[in-house]
Amino acid sequence: MKLHFYKYQGAGNDFILIDNRDNSVDHHNPKLISGLCDRRFGIGGDGLMLLQNKEGYDFEMVYYNADGQPSSMCGNGGRCIVAFAKFLGVIESETEFLAVDGPHYAKISDEGDWVSLQMIDVNDVSKDAEAYVLNTGSPHYVKLVDGLEQRNVYQEGHAIRNNATYRKNGINVNFVEPMEEGYFVRTFERGVEDETFACGTGVTAVALAMAQHNEQTGHITTPIKVLGGNLNIRFDYDGKAFTDIFLEGPAVKVFEGEVVI
Protein backbone atom coordinates (compact mmCIF):
# COMPACT_ATOMS: atom_id res chain seq x y z
CA MET A 1 0.00 0.00 0.00
CA LYS A 2 1.20 3.53 -0.83
CA LEU A 3 0.93 6.14 1.92
CA HIS A 4 0.85 9.83 1.05
CA PHE A 5 2.68 11.89 3.68
CA TYR A 6 3.71 15.47 4.34
CA LYS A 7 6.78 16.66 6.21
CA TYR A 8 6.59 19.79 8.41
CA GLN A 9 9.00 21.49 10.80
CA GLY A 10 8.48 23.98 13.59
CA ALA A 11 11.79 25.61 14.60
CA GLY A 12 13.55 22.42 13.50
CA ASN A 13 11.32 20.00 15.45
CA ASP A 14 10.24 17.89 12.46
CA PHE A 15 7.21 15.71 11.89
CA ILE A 16 5.58 13.38 9.39
CA LEU A 17 1.95 14.34 8.87
CA ILE A 18 -0.80 12.14 7.51
CA ASP A 19 -4.31 13.15 6.49
CA ASN A 20 -6.39 10.36 8.01
CA ARG A 21 -9.82 11.96 7.74
CA ASP A 22 -11.07 8.86 5.92
CA ASN A 23 -9.66 6.59 8.65
CA SER A 24 -7.83 4.48 6.09
CA VAL A 25 -4.50 4.34 7.95
CA ASP A 26 -4.14 1.74 10.69
CA HIS A 27 -1.64 3.57 12.89
CA HIS A 28 -1.62 1.24 15.91
CA ASN A 29 1.69 -0.11 14.70
CA PRO A 30 4.81 1.05 16.61
CA LYS A 31 7.20 -0.70 14.20
CA LEU A 32 5.67 1.06 11.19
CA ILE A 33 5.77 4.48 12.88
CA SER A 34 9.32 4.17 14.23
CA GLY A 35 10.38 2.92 10.77
CA LEU A 36 8.84 5.95 9.04
CA CYS A 37 10.52 8.29 11.59
CA ASP A 38 13.93 6.63 11.14
CA ARG A 39 16.38 9.13 9.59
CA ARG A 40 18.33 6.50 7.66
CA PHE A 41 15.81 3.84 6.71
CA GLY A 42 12.63 5.95 6.65
CA ILE A 43 11.35 9.47 5.97
CA GLY A 44 12.82 10.84 9.19
CA GLY A 45 11.13 12.83 11.94
CA ASP A 46 10.97 13.55 15.68
CA GLY A 47 7.37 12.35 15.58
CA LEU A 48 4.41 11.40 13.42
CA MET A 49 0.92 12.90 13.51
CA LEU A 50 -2.41 12.01 12.02
CA LEU A 51 -5.08 14.60 11.34
CA GLN A 52 -8.45 12.96 11.94
CA ASN A 53 -12.09 14.01 12.03
CA LYS A 54 -13.56 14.62 15.48
CA GLU A 55 -17.14 15.59 16.25
CA GLY A 56 -17.40 18.99 17.91
CA TYR A 57 -13.90 20.05 16.77
CA ASP A 58 -12.25 21.13 13.54
CA PHE A 59 -10.03 18.03 13.75
CA GLU A 60 -8.20 15.70 16.11
CA MET A 61 -4.40 15.55 16.50
CA VAL A 62 -3.07 12.03 17.09
CA TYR A 63 0.61 12.15 18.04
CA TYR A 64 3.36 9.52 18.15
CA ASN A 65 6.97 9.98 19.23
CA ALA A 66 9.76 8.79 16.90
CA ASP A 67 9.98 5.56 18.94
CA GLY A 68 6.53 4.66 17.58
CA GLN A 69 4.71 5.08 20.91
CA PRO A 70 1.70 7.39 21.42
CA SER A 71 2.67 10.18 23.79
CA SER A 72 1.53 13.28 25.58
CA MET A 73 1.16 16.72 23.98
CA CYS A 74 3.62 18.03 21.42
CA GLY A 75 3.59 21.83 21.22
CA ASN A 76 5.54 22.22 17.98
CA GLY A 77 3.58 19.30 16.54
CA GLY A 78 0.38 21.13 17.51
CA ARG A 79 1.57 24.22 15.64
CA CYS A 80 2.55 22.16 12.59
CA ILE A 81 -0.77 20.31 12.42
CA VAL A 82 -2.60 23.66 12.50
CA ALA A 83 -0.55 24.77 9.46
CA PHE A 84 -1.35 21.40 7.84
CA ALA A 85 -5.09 21.83 8.56
CA LYS A 86 -4.98 25.24 6.84
CA PHE A 87 -3.08 23.76 3.89
CA LEU A 88 -5.78 21.04 3.55
CA GLY A 89 -8.57 23.63 3.74
CA VAL A 90 -9.93 22.16 7.00
CA ILE A 91 -9.59 25.54 8.77
CA GLU A 92 -9.09 29.18 7.86
CA SER A 93 -7.34 31.49 10.36
CA GLU A 94 -8.56 30.16 13.71
CA THR A 95 -9.27 26.70 15.05
CA GLU A 96 -10.38 24.64 18.02
CA PHE A 97 -8.98 21.13 17.80
CA LEU A 98 -8.65 18.18 20.14
CA ALA A 99 -5.29 16.77 21.27
CA VAL A 100 -4.35 14.18 23.88
CA ASP A 101 -4.34 16.80 26.69
CA GLY A 102 -7.70 18.32 25.71
CA PRO A 103 -9.03 21.08 23.44
CA HIS A 104 -6.64 23.66 21.98
CA TYR A 105 -7.36 27.04 20.39
CA ALA A 106 -4.91 28.28 17.75
CA LYS A 107 -4.54 31.16 15.32
CA ILE A 108 -2.55 31.06 12.09
CA SER A 109 -1.14 33.86 9.92
CA ASP A 110 -2.62 34.52 6.46
CA GLU A 111 0.58 33.14 4.91
CA GLY A 112 0.01 29.92 6.88
CA ASP A 113 3.48 29.69 8.39
CA TRP A 114 3.21 31.34 11.83
CA VAL A 115 1.06 29.69 14.50
CA SER A 116 0.01 30.83 18.00
CA LEU A 117 -1.15 27.80 19.95
CA GLN A 118 -2.89 27.98 23.30
CA MET A 119 -1.46 25.51 25.80
CA ILE A 120 -3.07 23.99 28.92
CA ASP A 121 -3.11 26.09 32.11
CA VAL A 122 -0.44 25.13 34.64
CA ASN A 123 -0.70 25.48 38.42
CA ASP A 124 1.75 22.94 39.72
CA VAL A 125 5.49 23.53 39.58
CA SER A 126 7.67 21.40 41.84
CA LYS A 127 11.42 21.28 42.48
CA ASP A 128 13.92 18.46 42.14
CA ALA A 129 16.97 19.89 43.91
CA GLU A 130 17.63 23.12 41.96
CA ALA A 131 15.63 22.06 38.88
CA TYR A 132 11.95 22.81 38.18
CA VAL A 133 9.53 20.02 37.22
CA LEU A 134 6.18 20.77 35.56
CA ASN A 135 3.69 19.46 33.04
CA THR A 136 2.77 21.72 30.12
CA GLY A 137 0.95 18.92 28.27
CA SER A 138 4.12 16.81 28.52
CA PRO A 139 6.37 16.39 31.57
CA HIS A 140 9.45 18.61 31.76
CA TYR A 141 12.56 19.04 33.88
CA VAL A 142 14.09 22.53 33.65
CA LYS A 143 17.67 23.20 34.77
CA LEU A 144 19.51 26.54 34.69
CA VAL A 145 23.06 26.13 33.45
CA ASP A 146 26.09 28.08 32.20
CA GLY A 147 27.95 27.50 28.94
CA LEU A 148 24.99 25.82 27.24
CA GLU A 149 26.49 26.08 23.76
CA GLN A 150 29.36 23.77 24.77
CA ARG A 151 27.45 21.29 26.95
CA ASN A 152 26.87 17.66 26.08
CA VAL A 153 23.07 17.79 26.17
CA TYR A 154 22.71 14.20 24.98
CA GLN A 155 24.87 12.85 27.81
CA GLU A 156 23.47 15.05 30.59
CA GLY A 157 19.85 14.78 29.40
CA HIS A 158 20.04 11.02 28.93
CA ALA A 159 21.41 10.60 32.47
CA ILE A 160 18.59 12.66 34.06
CA ARG A 161 15.83 11.07 31.94
CA ASN A 162 17.08 7.62 32.99
CA ASN A 163 17.76 8.24 36.68
CA ALA A 164 15.79 6.35 39.35
CA THR A 165 13.15 9.13 39.63
CA TYR A 166 12.27 9.39 35.93
CA ARG A 167 13.32 6.09 34.31
CA LYS A 168 9.85 4.48 34.40
CA ASN A 169 7.68 7.24 32.89
CA GLY A 170 10.43 9.30 31.30
CA ILE A 171 10.75 13.08 31.25
CA ASN A 172 11.93 15.70 28.78
CA VAL A 173 15.05 17.49 30.01
CA ASN A 174 15.55 21.20 29.24
CA PHE A 175 18.76 23.12 29.88
CA VAL A 176 18.34 26.89 29.98
CA GLU A 177 20.74 29.82 29.98
CA PRO A 178 19.62 33.46 30.26
CA MET A 179 20.40 35.71 27.26
CA GLU A 180 20.33 39.50 27.05
CA GLU A 181 16.71 39.18 25.99
CA GLY A 182 15.00 35.90 26.87
CA TYR A 183 16.69 32.51 27.06
CA PHE A 184 18.66 29.92 25.10
CA VAL A 185 17.25 26.40 25.55
CA ARG A 186 18.39 22.92 24.52
CA THR A 187 16.19 19.86 25.11
CA PHE A 188 16.69 16.11 25.39
CA GLU A 189 13.33 14.60 24.37
CA ARG A 190 11.74 11.49 25.78
CA GLY A 191 10.50 9.18 23.01
CA VAL A 192 13.11 10.52 20.60
CA GLU A 193 15.76 9.69 23.23
CA ASP A 194 18.01 12.36 21.80
CA GLU A 195 18.43 16.12 21.66
CA THR A 196 15.95 17.73 19.26
CA PHE A 197 16.28 21.14 17.58
CA ALA A 198 13.27 22.50 19.52
CA CYS A 199 10.56 21.37 21.90
CA GLY A 200 7.36 23.43 22.21
CA THR A 201 6.06 22.10 25.52
CA GLY A 202 9.70 22.34 26.68
CA VAL A 203 10.22 26.03 25.95
CA THR A 204 6.78 26.66 27.46
CA ALA A 205 7.90 24.89 30.64
CA VAL A 206 11.11 26.94 30.66
CA ALA A 207 9.25 30.27 30.30
CA LEU A 208 6.90 29.41 33.20
CA ALA A 209 9.69 28.06 35.42
CA MET A 210 11.81 31.17 34.82
CA ALA A 211 8.88 33.46 35.72
CA GLN A 212 8.51 31.60 39.01
CA HIS A 213 12.29 31.59 39.54
CA ASN A 214 12.51 35.36 38.97
CA GLU A 215 9.29 36.08 40.94
CA GLN A 216 7.75 37.85 37.94
CA THR A 217 3.97 38.24 37.78
CA GLY A 218 1.46 39.85 35.39
CA HIS A 219 1.40 39.43 31.61
CA ILE A 220 4.76 38.00 30.60
CA THR A 221 6.31 37.54 27.15
CA THR A 222 9.41 35.33 26.88
CA PRO A 223 11.44 34.99 23.67
CA ILE A 224 13.40 31.75 23.47
CA LYS A 225 16.20 30.77 21.12
CA VAL A 226 16.54 27.07 20.30
CA LEU A 227 18.89 25.20 17.96
CA GLY A 228 16.33 25.37 15.13
CA GLY A 229 15.18 28.98 15.44
CA ASN A 230 13.17 31.26 17.71
CA LEU A 231 9.95 30.74 19.65
CA ASN A 232 7.86 33.04 21.79
CA ILE A 233 5.78 32.27 24.88
CA ARG A 234 3.26 34.65 26.43
CA PHE A 235 1.11 34.03 29.50
CA ASP A 236 -0.43 35.46 32.65
CA TYR A 237 0.94 34.57 36.08
CA ASP A 238 -0.62 35.65 39.38
CA GLY A 239 2.02 34.00 41.56
CA LYS A 240 0.01 30.75 41.77
CA ALA A 241 -1.37 29.77 38.36
CA PHE A 242 -0.21 30.24 34.79
CA THR A 243 -3.10 30.95 32.43
CA ASP A 244 -3.68 32.09 28.83
CA ILE A 245 -0.43 30.45 27.77
CA PHE A 246 0.43 30.81 24.07
CA LEU A 247 3.32 29.14 22.24
CA GLU A 248 4.15 31.03 19.05
CA GLY A 249 6.48 30.35 16.17
CA PRO A 250 7.03 29.10 12.63
CA ALA A 251 5.39 25.98 11.17
CA VAL A 252 6.56 25.16 7.67
CA LYS A 253 5.79 22.48 5.08
CA VAL A 254 9.09 21.01 3.87
CA PHE A 255 8.01 18.39 1.33
CA GLU A 256 5.43 15.72 0.58
CA GLY A 257 5.68 12.31 -1.00
CA GLU A 258 4.61 8.70 -1.09
CA VAL A 259 6.06 5.78 0.78
CA VAL A 260 5.28 2.10 0.38
CA ILE A 261 4.14 0.51 3.65
Ligand SMILES: N[C@@H](CCC[C@H](N)C(=O)O)C(=O)O
Ligand atom coordinates in the same frame (compact mmCIF):
# COMPACT_ATOMS: atom_id res chain seq x y z
N1 LIG B 1 8.46 17.93 20.65
C1 LIG B 1 7.36 18.07 21.49
C2 LIG B 1 7.20 17.16 22.68
C3 LIG B 1 6.77 15.78 22.20
C4 LIG B 1 6.42 14.84 23.33
C5 LIG B 1 7.63 14.43 24.12
N2 LIG B 1 8.65 13.82 23.34
C6 LIG B 1 7.17 13.48 25.23
O1 LIG B 1 7.03 12.27 25.00
O2 LIG B 1 6.91 13.96 26.34
C7 LIG B 1 6.94 19.49 21.72
O3 LIG B 1 7.18 20.32 20.82
O4 LIG B 1 6.30 19.78 22.73
